[in-house]
Amino acid sequence: MDNWEEFLAPYAQAVSELELKLNSLKHQLSYANNHGPIEFVTGRVKTRESILEKMHRRHITKENIVTDMEDIAAVRIMCEFVDDIYQIVSILRKRHDMEIIEERDYIAHKKPSGYRSYHIIIRYSVELVSGTKFLKAEIQIRTLAMNFWATIEHSLNYKYKGEFPPEIAMRLRKTAEAAFLLDTEMSNIHDDIKEAEKLFAQRKRGQIEHERVEREEK
Template identity: 50%
Template structure:
């Protein structure tokens, strides 16, 4: 087990550092008159049991894990509106503290299951006692509705060992479309939502935040 802890330590460090940096971006927006595109940020290192299961399923040798398994470390950014996803993606592309290895747009090109999200694979340099170590981190950007659907779908995949019954699969697909329609409807009243959140935020904490900013995020 200690060998796994040593292997995964740089990935945990990468996740922790990226969460701090991304939350820092969110806070800068909150203290500006601009709309905050980041609702909240989460991250994790893949559990060893999940790593072994995926390695077996994908026929990845344990010696090849660090290069061939791109989601050993994962960071997720949640947004309120679909349009925020493009904003966040552009912010990520502007940064110089890591390299973007790959991008996959599952919003414009949804998966057959109905899954929608914007994925980036980052090569992030971790500073260790032995020098710099670049590690791969999968970054997912999605709306709250997309995340709700994906969380439910993931749980069902686990329950049925990847073989979800056809009737449930069909319902999941309909739910994915309903979630996306919700996102589209909310985008139509985005201005009204933002104004309401500014009013609520200014009343909640009028001293700390200027009246033209809002806070509706949460740290996890």
């Protein structure tokens, strides 16, 4: 790749736009329900080093990088509950500003390592000076518990270069199940949690309004 900065610029634009759109979606859903299914949104563009490493590991040629590497641009949506993930998936399927190419449900079908998340590969357009460019991007949707586990697994993966010792691999699988058990238990008291969050939001709005009235009366 002769000019990495030029190559990655459209992907950085895509991440920036997707973060903005998904955060807007977060606020819209929050306004409608006092508490929405999205906790927060993050995004990133793969580094040159990470791209080269994956090209080597997956035997991806320079000519095929745009079609064969789907996560150069990636956005992650964090949710409280597993049900929230599927709600977001349903909403994204109806959008017209992105085309879903593939869905991978690693929640219903976890990876052997214990990894759980919902991945959506999209075709997304960015407007450049040179014209419209279509590229692939990945949207990952997971709970906070899933994300905590995945972050630890990712760090250990760098240490062991993907070859976990049997004991570490076993412990990772056990902790993955523990994280999913937490998600399951939280889902079982989903309604109580939502009601508590709704009451808290109403109380907070009431307090803000009370403080506003007091300031105006002074």
